[in-house]
């Protein structure tokens with residue numbers, strides 16, 4: 467695992483947070499993993515346990531003596547965690563809601579203006595659109611200066627309104643919206659997300675997104691609660707959302723509420739792939755583009771392995787010892803760092 471938030475020691479001009487782009491020719495030296503940074507806002511050091519930091523764009527918080535590697539030059543998994551607040555309480559949430567907002571928009575803007583060309587920035591939460599009054603203008607402003615940047619925003623789609631249409635249609639060409647649907651059945655969906663009426667709000671929200679010309683990735687996590695619904699979900703998406711960019715079928719991340727509820731939500735799809743296979747077949751006939759996220763490749767029947775992708779962010783990705791023998795390792799997404807072999811997939815093995 468790569469630590470994105472690091473402790474720092476140093477002296478600072480004042481306690482205001484600031485942005486620094488680490489450049490080994492200009493402002494930092496490294497010796498025995500000990501990084502020393504000289505900057506107009508202060509001089510500080512931190513310990514690096516893993517990869518290189520050259521080119522990283524970091525947010526520095528003198529008050530809490532922390533540094534956040536906001537945009538790592540070696541990564542394609544750079545995400546802004548905007549808020550930990552959420553109006554849902556999903557049974558498999560990997561990042562359970564907390565009453566914390568990270569609305570450092572001036573820092574994010576400074577960091578994004580320094581970002582490499584054509585980068586993709588994730589925005590997640592919590593529920594980012596709880597912050598939509600700030601978030602949408604923020605994206606609009608960034609795109610005015612950096613039209614090459616693309617955003618991937620995860621949202622429960624509960625908070626879009628017709629009043630958002632004008633601004634959404636301006637920023638949408640640069641955004642892929644990731645929206646979860648957990649069942650074709652409203653009761654099942656509402657129970658999974660822990661919010662009555664969520665399904666109705668979700669369909670309204672998706673309609674507004676489509677009306678505004680948004681690019682939408684539908685996301686469905688596999689659980690005991692919905693595994694048998696998958697063929698029906700495939701049919702529902704193909705009839706009601708045929709213009710979605712992709713339908714991502716996702717395995718669980720064993721952390722947060724998912725870890726707490728693991729014994730009654732995890733489906734070992736290495737042993738029972740049939741409902742997913744049926745859903746993939748329906749989607750193929752209906753021309754819906756499908757992807758499998760967070761499925762180790764050896765847990766997928768051969769016919770569908772081309773749908774798997776490296777969906778796990780590099781900083782929390784790992785492989786098992788047996789993967790060293792595998793010819794598909796370079797194409798396989800592997801496991802979350804917190805994956806537990808004891809309660810995970812039973813049928814895995816080098817390909």
Ligand code: SF4
Pocket residue numbers: 762763764765785786788789792793794795798799800814815816817
């Ligand atoms: S053995 Fe490891 S690298 Fe190979 S497919 Fe399975 S999980 Fe992926």
